[in-house]
Every structure is written in structure tokens, then in C-alpha cells.
Amino acid sequence: MADAPNSPGPSGRPLGRPLSPHLQIYRWPITMAASITHRATGVALAGGTLFLSWWLMAAASGPDAYAVFAAAAAHPLGQFVLFGFLWSICFHLLNGIRHLAWDVGYGFKVPTAKMTAALVYAGSLILAGGAFVIGLMVRGGLGT
Amino acid sequence: MTRLNSPLSKIEGLGSSKSGTHHFWHQRMTAVALIPLSIWFAASALAYVGADQGAVAAYFAEPINAVPMFLFIVASTYHMSLGLQVIIEDYIHNEGQKIALLLLNRFAAWAIGSASAFALIRMALHP
Numbered sequence: 435m436a437d438a439p440n441s442p443g444p445s446g447r448p449l450g451r452p453l454s455p456h457l458q459i460y461r462w463p464i465t466m467a468a469s470i471t472h473r474a475t476g477v478a479l480a481g482g483t484l485f486l487s488w489w490l491m492a493a494a495s496g497p498d499a500y501a502v503f504a505a506a507a508a509h510p511l512g513q514f515v516l517f518g519f520l521w522s523i524c525f526h527l528l529n530g531i532r533h534l535a536w537d538v539g540y541g542f543k544v545p546t547a548k549m550t551a552a553l554v555y556a557g558s559l560i561l562a563g564g565a566f567v568i569g570l571m572v573r574g575g576l577g578t
Numbered sequence: 579m580t581r582l583n584s585p586l587s588k589i590e591g592l593g594s595s596k597s598g599t600h601h602f603w604h605q606r607m608t609a610v611a612l613i614p615l616s617i618w619f620a621a622s623a624l625a626y627v628g629a630d631q632g633a634v635a636a637y638f639a640e641p642i643n644a645v646p647m648f649l650f651i652v653a654s655t656y657h658m659s660l661g662l663q664v665i666i667e668d669y670i671h672n673e674g675q676k677i678a679l680l681l682l683n684r685f686a687a688w689a690i691g692s693a694s695a696f697a698l699i700r701m702a703l704h705p
Contacts, residue, residue: 476661483658486651487694489627493634494697500631507627516627523620530609537606565624573628 465544468551472529475522482519521562528554601660608657615650622647635701644702648695655691659683 460466492503506512532550535541541550582599622643626634638644662683670676 473665476658477665479654480658480662483655483690483694486623487690487697489623489634490638490694490697490701493631493638494700497631500634504628504630520620520624523616527613527616531613534606534609565620569624569628 463548464551464555465547468529468532468554471525471555472533475526475529478518478522479526482522485515485519517562517566520565521558524558524561525554528557601663605657605660608653608660611649611653612657615646615653618646619650619654638698638701641702644698647698651691651694651698655687655694659687662687 488503489507492499507516529551532541532554535550541547582603622637626637629637638647663680666676666679666683670679
């Protein structure tokens with residue numbers, strides 16, 4: 435049996451071995467949050483491709499199939515999914531550009547990396563939020 | 579196409595790393611392609627998700643829209659399969675489960691990409 439880190443040793447006292455710190459121990463610097471969000475939005479976009487596929491197949495199938503899709507997209511849950519899809523595209527795109535800059539050697543200084551991470555969060559929320567608000571004003575929702 | 583493998587790695591196989599820079603390079607190529615394509619897609623989706631079926635079909639019947647949409651489908655599903663592959667390799671340590679998920683990942687990407695592309699081509703050829 436693998437010893438739990440602080441299980442009693444032969445003397446009965448806890449061994450007091452140092453614990454390896456993990457996510458719940460560290461502060462969350464914004465750079466780390468952006469890295470995790472990049473991966474999370476990537477997974478979300480993979481789910482979003484199902485929505486995209488549904489949209490295209492419904493449009494190719496005809497008005498009846500499309501009515502089912504349109505009703506789902508107009509539902510509050512559908513609107514939430516569409517907003518999540520849109521924000522994920524914005525975040526993954528902006529942070530992806532940040533990654534490509536790193537690939538060619540720019541932006542590695544800690545203050546720069548922190549600033550660009552903050553810009554990515556702010557920019558993605560402004561872009562997705564702005565598009566959503568415009569959609570609400572023009573048509574009463576994204577895709578309704 | 580430019581390959582960054584050395585000639586030696588091509589004839590010897592790639593050893594314990596199992597692959598060279600191929601994955602990295604393809605992820606970056608598709609990332610660069612997706613900068614303009616995803617902006618175009620987001621704008622198109624915002625404009626047409628709420629339109630009626632005839633308007634969407636007419637939009638994708640235009641070659642100027644069908645071609646970028648096709649490129650977006652190909653680049654995004656490939657980029658997706660490369661990214662999900664890294665996540666599977668990072669977190670799944672059981673060899674059998676890992677191989678099963680890597681296969682599922684590629685099959686799913688081909689299925690989603692093919693379904694989207696087929697629907698698009700149908701709209702493009704039968705407006």
C-alpha cells in the first residue's frame with residue numbers, strides 16, 4: 435500500500451512528509467488562469483463543432499429540420515450555448531495569437547505576459563458581449 | 579510540403595518520442611489559417627444563425643461563402659483533433675484507454691468534419 439503522505443510512521447507519529455502542492459494550493463496568477471482557460475475553451479469549441487454540424491445539416495435538409503434547430507437555438511439554453519461558443523471562439527482566437535507570438539519569441543517577460551493575459555480576457559468578453567448585446571438589440575437574441 | 583523531420587529520423591523511426599515536430603507544426607499551420615477563417619465564420623454565424631432555412635442555404639450556395647466555410651471546417655476539425663490528442667496524452671495514463679480515446683478522437687473529428695462538409699456541399703451544389 436502506498437503510504438498517504440501524513441500517515442503514521444513506525445513510531446505512530448505522522449511522518450510529516452512534505453506534500454507536493456497542487457492546483458488548490460497555488461495562487462492563481464492570471465497567466466496560469468489564461469493557460470487553463472485556453473485548454474477549456476478548446477474543449478468547449480470541440481463541443482461547439484457538434485452545434486455547427488447540426489446547423490449545417492439542418493440547413494441542408496430543409497425547412498422542417500431547420501425549424502427544430504432554430505427552436506433549440508432560440509431557447510434560453512440554446513442562447514447560453516451560442517454565447518459560450520462565441521466567447522470561446524473569441525478567447526481561443528485572441529489567446530492563440532498570444533501563443534503564436536510566443537512561438538516566434540515575443541512577449542515572454544512576466545509583466546508583458548500578465549498584461550497580454552488580461553487583454554485577452556477583457557478583449558474576448560468585450561467582443562462576445564458586444565456581439566450578444568447587438569444581437570439582442572437587433573433581433574432579440576443571437577440567432578433568433 | 580515542408581517537413582521538419584531530419585532525413586535520419588525518417589529512416590530510423592522516431593524512437594521513444596513516437597513523433598517529431600509534425601504535430602507541433604500542423605497545429606501552428608492550422609492555427610494561423612484559423613485566424614482569418616474563424617473571424618469570418620463568427621461573423622457569418624452571427625449574421626445567419628437566426629435567418630430562415632432558405633436564406634442560410636442561399637448564403638452557402640455562393641462559392642465566395644462555400645469555399646471559406648469548407649476551409650474553416652477542414653482546418654478547425656483538424657486543429658480540434660490535434661488539440662484533443664494532447665489533452666488525452668496529458669491526462670490518460672492507462673495505455674489501453676489512451677489508445678481507445680485517441681482512435682475515438684480521430685474518428686469523431688472525421689465524422690463531424692465529413693457531416694459538416696457534406697451538408698455544406700449539398701447546399702452549394704443544390705441551391
